[in-house]
Amino acid sequence: MTTLLDQALDRREAGDLDGALALARRAQARAAGSGGFAEALLVQGRLHLDRAELAEAERTLLHALRTSGGDTVVHLHARNALGDVHRAGGRYEEAAALFRETVALAETERGPDSVEVAEALNGLGVTGKYSGDFATAEAVYLRALAILERTLGAEHPDVAGVQHNLGGLAHARGDYAAAEGPARRAVEIRERALGPGHPDVAADRAALAPILDALDRPQEAESLLRQSLAAFEQCYGPGHPEVAVTLHNLAAIAQRRDPAEAESLYRRAIASKEDHFGPDHPDLAVSLNNLALVRNERGDDGEALELLERAIGILVPAVDSCHPTLDACRDNAERLRTARARTEMAG
Structure with missing residues (x-):
């Protein structure tokens, strides 16, 4: 029944x-x-x-x-879901602590190879990726993947979720060739299990797209992103964070051919993120950094520097000091300051 x-x-x-x-x-x-x-x-x-x-x-x-x-099962799943909420809100230390506690509790209550352990490990991995702790993220993802493949089978949608995350981690590290395999595997598994129009499949396509773009396949990447954007808007409406991320990635592709279109897309992505998460969420930083590059390219280095300084201020209390997005923002800000100083001296 x-x-x-x-x-x-x-x-x-x-x-x-x-x-x-x-x-x-x-x-x-x-x-x-x-x-x-x-x-x-x-x-x-x-x-x-x-x-x-x-x-x-x-x-x-x-x-x-x-x-x-x-x-116990409901209790563990609720703890893991609460960890996801903390992470989505940019509270990375709080999320990581909760996931670690839940791994230990699930190992005791359900056994070391249980789905609940894998769920907590996966949540810890996502948190590590966002905070810049890539080594921990990879280790716990691989353990979660092994548990889920043994327990649920290699074609289960939960396995696709970890494959998706492994691809995202390799992408964050800049290893695009290594990222494509697990990201594409996630799309294939969930398309078979859930159907091509499901929002989880759209999320997998949206994650694969920037990897393909980095591998110099922008047309394929843009096609995937536009499919994902349509699915997200139909399912969630225009203001959801998945929509914002997809707009950001479309902007990154447009940036090379049409800076005006890229600027419009980045501003829409930032507005969507601010609407849902507030003005100080770490997810804003990469869009602020990229919009700064566009504004600089279009001749407004003043706004560009303001955007970078805002991004740095958001990231410093939230991520590791060597996080790649923080490094990029600092490098870009220093480059702009140096260029402005040279211009002032020449004038």
Whole structure:
């Protein structure tokens, strides 16, 4: 018999987040006072996270933790989802600490090769990638991948999720040839499992695209990004962070042929990120850096330097001191200051 939560998860898989959330709320109302109450809250929390509603996701997941009682599986999944919320909000140290605690707890409660351990390891890996701890990220991704392949099989969508993340890590390191394989594998697995129009497949395509662009295949990259943008806008609406990231990556391709188009796309991406995350989220920095380069190219080194200084101010308290985006922002700012000083001396 299909439950309301099963129906909610089916709606989520189909990309209907509004319908899924309505069903999850009905399930919560029916489960009041029963063991299914915390599980319904967990599903709602994940849906709020999907919708980039971080404050509501955190509130709901904390409620799930408080009411999970002896349901260890729900408790662990809620902890992992809460770690995702912390990371999405730029709270990397808090996220990493929670994921590490959850790995240890899941190993004790569910065993070292459990899906719950793999989920926490994957969350820790994503956090490490964003904060610049690439060595830890790679190690925990590989352990998570091995667990999931043994437990769920090599063609499971959760395996695709870790392949996606391994590709993203190699891309962040600048090893584009190594990045293409796992990123493309993620697309292939999830297309077969979920269908080509699913938002998770769109996310995989969007992650593969900048890798292909870095490998000097911009037309293929742009085609993937436009497919992803259409899917994200249909599923999430125009202001979702996935839309913002896709706009940013389209801007990076446009930057080489049409700086005016690139500037427009970068500004749309920044506005979307600010709308959802506020003005000081670390995800803003790479878009601010790239927009600065465009403004400099178009002759406005004053705004370019302001954008870079803002990006540096955002990143310094949030990431490792040797994070590549922080290094790039500092290098670009120093280059602009040097150029301006030379111009002033010559004048």
